[in-house]
Amino acid sequence: MSSTEVGATTVPVPSQSSYQNRVADYWNAEENPVNLELGKIDDLYHHHYGVGAADVSVLDEPDPELRQERITAELHRLEHAQAELLAERLGPLTPADRVFDAGCGRGGGSVVAHLRHGCGADGVTLSEKQAEFANEQARKRGIDDRVRYHCRNMLDTGLPTGGYAASWNNESTMYVELDLLFAEHARLLRRGGRYVVITGCYNDTYGRASREVSLINAHYICDIHPRSAYFRAMARNRLVPVHVEDLTAATIPYWELRQQAEHLVTGIEETFLGAYRNGSFQYLLIAADRV
Ligand code: SAH
Numbered sequence: 001m002s003s004t005e006v007g008a009t010t011v012p013v014p015s016q017s018s019y020q021n022r023v024a025d026y027w028n029a030e031e032n033p034v035n036l037e038l039g040k041i042d043d044l045y046h047h048h049y050g051v052g053a054a055d056v057s058v059l060d061e062p063d064p065e066l067r068q069e070r071i072t073a074e075l076h077r078l079e080h081a082q083a084e085l086l087a088e089r090l091g092p093l094t095p096a097d098r099v100f101d102a103g104c105g106r107g108g109g110s111v112v113a114h115l116r117h118g119c120g121a122d123g124v125t126l127s128e129k130q131a132e133f134a135n136e137q138a139r140k141r142g143i144d145d146r147v148r149y150h151c152r153n154m155l156d157t158g159l160p161t162g163g164y165a166a167s168w169n170n171e172s173t174m175y176v177e178l179d180l181l182f183a184e185h186a187r188l189l190r191r192g193g194r195y196v197v198i199t200g201c202y203n204d205t206y207g208r209a210s211r212e213v214s215l216i217n218a219h220y221i222c223d224i225h226p227r228s229a230y231f232r233a234m235a236r237n238r239l240v241p242v243h244v245e246d247l248t249a250a251t252i253p254y255w256e257l258r259q260q261a262e263h264l265v266t267g268i269e270e271t272f273l274g275a276y277r278n279g280s281f282q283y284l285l286i287a288a289d290r291v
Pocket residue numbers: 020023024027045046047048102103104105106107108109124125126127130152153154155169170171172175176
């Protein structure tokens with residue numbers, strides 16, 4: 001805590017906002033099967049959605065137990081494909097490079113980047129539990145000297161200026177103000193470094209946030225930004241887009257399969273499908289160069 005003067009009274013300023021405390025509480029308590037059962041398959045824990053064509057034949061498996069297992073494995077394959085799509089855009093990188101994973105969850109993304117590029121990684125999350133879990137996974141893999149997780153605010157990381165060749169947000173930008181976030185990425189990235197974001201955003205051509213987008217905000221305690229906000233905030237913070245990809249069509253098969261996975265649904269599936277189908281919501285990848 002530090003203090004600030006307001007008139008004659010001294011008001012304490014918390015080091016983390018009440019909102020950030022609530023987000024941390026959410027992720028400290030979170031134990032959804034869709035996040036834990038999928039990760040157990042190969043110890044790559046992803047807390048994001050999937051992309052690509054789904055093998056819907058898993059739904060026809062007659063043995064009920066095997067059917068669940070096959071659906072779980074198929075959803076994990078699609079989530080992993082999303083992580084690979086992002087990691088591919090970070091390159092080229094070498095083992096001498098470090099990368100920064102902003103809002104790292106249980107850590108799967110940094111491991112994927114390390115395995116693909118050999119780079120070192122620093123991940124940050126507001127959740128102490130997630131950081132501990134991810135560090136334990138890195139220890140088990142024997143990569144804890146290269147891949148580290150910290151319980152920190154991605155807007156104020158305290159990590160070294162210009163220390164990173166690449167950085168990203170995988171479904172974590174809806175928790176923060178984009179100008180504050182991109183200023184921190186611009187600080188951490190060296191000149192010529194690469195920034196990548198995959199995010200749900202609301203579609204400016206639809207208008208304002210739809211009912212479905214508002215329901216998603218309430219479900220996750222977040223504030224989804226419009227597509228336009230990303231480009232404005234990047235332009236203001238030395239990040240110049242080099243590749244933009246609308247992944248909306250590519251993520252719908254994941255949601256259609258997940259909707260039918262009784263053992264994994266969280267209750268938000270129909271809302272996501274509705275939002276994508278009525279055009280109010282988009283799943284977007286943006287890669288940018290730090291100039
Ligand atoms: N990128 C991960 C997890 C996405 S879930 C993945 O792809 O698997 C969203 C994550 O954002 C959570 O880990 C949450 O703790 C983190 N987060 C939200 N606001 C944050 C902030 N201000 N600083 C750091 N992490 C934050």
